[in-house]
Amino acid sequence: MTSQQDSALHSDAANPSRREQILRAAAQLFAERGSRSVGVDDVGAAVGVTGPAIYRHFASKDAMLAEMLLRISERLLAGGTERIAAAGDSPVDQLRALVEFQVDFALDNPALITVQDRDLGALTDRDARQVRQLQRRYVEEWVAVLARVHPGDSTAACRARAHALFGLINSTPHSAGRVARPAMAELLAGMAMAAATS
Numbered sequence: 001m002t003s004q005q006d007s008a009l010h011s012d013a014a015n016p017s018r019r020e021q022i023l024r025a026a027a028q029l030f031a032e033r034g035s036r037s038v039g040v041d042d043v044g045a046a047v048g049v050t051g052p053a054i055y056r057h058f059a060s061k062d063a064m065l066a067e068m069l070l071r072i073s074e075r076l077l078a079g080g081t082e083r084i085a086a087a088g089d090s091p092v093d094q095l096r097a098l099v100e101f102q103v104d105f106a107l108d109n110p111a112l113i114t115v116q117d118r119d120l121g122a123l124t125d126r127d128a129r130q131v132r133q134l135q136r137r138y139v140e141e142w143v144a145v146l147a148r149v150h151p152g153d154s155t156a157a158c159r160a161r162a163h164a165l166f167g168l169i170n171s172t173p174h175s176a177g178r179v180a181r182p183a184m185a186e187l188l189a190g191m192a193m194a195a196a197t198s
Helices: 018-033 040-047 061-086 091-108 110-122 125-149 155-169 181-197
Strands: none
Touching: 018 040, 018 061, 018 110, 040 061, 061 091, 061 110, 061 125, 091 110, 091 125, 091 155, 091 181, 110 125, 125 155, 125 181, 155 181
């Protein structure tokens, strides 16, 4: 659990707070076994505290999952928006910036990608609505850029393109470690750009 991966949950990855350490451990366990199969005691053991000590930071395991998915959804939206703004006026440069951002996020946070994909349905309705709203806003950032790259495409086609790109990029938890990270980043970004601009 001391991996630097899945640091998107941390405000300071080099010095995570106890709360952030708990979230990272929970993300690893949820990714390995599914959130429903992990108990508070399991998370406590992973960070070297008793299960009851977790309750000083989180009201429940469900609260951990909700904060985890809300944080990463907020991080993706903020990061994507920043990358677009920093890329200048060229739609292709904006798209490249988004692709590189998503590739880095996926490679650096494989457990979070798995949890986000698999355990969203375990959230309460209220938390799931918040996460989905943030996710939709992130997708719409991509759709707007893709619409400028492909001005003849409908909004629906651009949205389908965006989801296909996420599928390609977010498949990394299934292949992580088989190819060195720099090579994997280059491979994924190249494939994603080729797919996005075809």
